[in-house]
Amino acid sequence: MSSAKERRSVVTGMGVIAPNGVSIDAFWKATKEGISVLDRVTREGCEHLPLKVAGEVRGFDPADLIEERYLVQTDRFTHFAMAAANLALDDAHLGRADYADSPFAVGVVTAAGSGGGEFGQRELQRLWGQGSKYVGPYQSIAWFYAASTGQISIRGGFKGPCGVVASDEAGGLDALAHACRTVRRGTDAVVVGAAEAPLAPYSVVCQLGYDDLSTLDDPVRAYRPFTDGACGFVPAEGGAMLVVEEATAAEGRGAPVRAELSGHAATFTGASRWEESRAGLAHAIRGALEDARCAPDEIDVVFADALGVPSADRAEALALADALGRQATQVPVTAPKTGTGRAYCGAPVLDIAAAVLAMEHGVVPPTPNVVDVCHDLDVVTGRARPAELRTALVLSRGLMGSNAAMVLRQGRPSPS
């Protein structure tokens, strides 16, 4: 990304809809304090299923932010994405007046892991229960992976390059990289991120086939990566959207630069082949460092993928050692997602938001529910650790075999 020095990508706005907060402030407070919100699954129709613990987004009413006409034609995953995009645009102070004369200067990119399962289930139940005449026409768009990108683009009037990345959970980072490429090619701003809504009956049943899913019923023990108690991961809903802008364009309109997206690389090593993910993740880390022109010892904090599967945790610890050398055992490693669950493609984007906030506040948030780490890593547990953080490394892997790494650098405060 920094290879085209003249067009750097910076984060000027962030919006979060997460199980531990539906605003940046609430999310950061809970993240910094290491509060776990993992809890029993309460969504209607899911109570009897073997998945017992998840990270649900509660107390969120999309109608507070999004017009009903958009809500009627979209699934919950798009409600999250539209609301998060709204918050990110507000945070970036990027309003219609800024791009009314140049709508092609703003694009949209999202990543999606499963699309609109809840909406799709409802319409398919009508199909088989009442007949094809009872399936609403919005089914044709609501359950697509592309729905969130399309609706954010339509609602905001963004006519710049739009895209959808369907590359597994790590697609959250790949979407950000795609936004950076879009900026490099000439677009001034991209609304980018991912949000997921995998906690509806059909969607949960689809996940029950994953060997890596934790079906423990104790919220404190269900998701404990890097420990001897690791027994899989807990899924979550929600995600984050960012406003990524070309650096001089952001400066030109006086937008505060929250962070720079400095480097990214992605690899693929096959579904559930966690031992092989060691080499794939290490290669992604090296690629991201090279892209960012960053030395291993410049990394001040690592936001780990932290799958919670023993072989995957071991592979991640070894990948860090392979790619960072001695620095791997010295750099603080954290995984705030153990307090919220993994929101599939939304998870690494939430980690990006947490990494930006960590650099801004000079503090590494802890890894909730994790004690007695059994790998050679300095995992931050218990409470947040103050530290000067200039550069962060965020890692993500997907159940289908994708690995990605992204390097972020601290932003510069607004000149005002």
Add this chain to the structure above:
Amino acid sequence: MTAQLTLDELAALMKSAAGLTVDPKDLANRADSTFAEFGLDSLGLLGIVGELENRRGRPMPTDAERCKTPRDFLALVNTPGKAPLEADKVPTTGA
């Protein structure tokens, strides 16, 4: 069924099928404005046509979902004789 679709009913359908809050009086006053100006897209109108077909148990006239304005739509769906023959009735499928 020979019930005529009223503007009140159309407004209610725009709400239920497309999430649009439209005052029936506004529909009456601006009956030649396009559905797009009221915020209704083509899929929304298709949903309204589908709902009317389910309620009436028979297909709407051809091109009902292509009407551009409330006036055109009401004129088409309320025109006697435009109703398809018995043989063209919507087949009852499912439960």
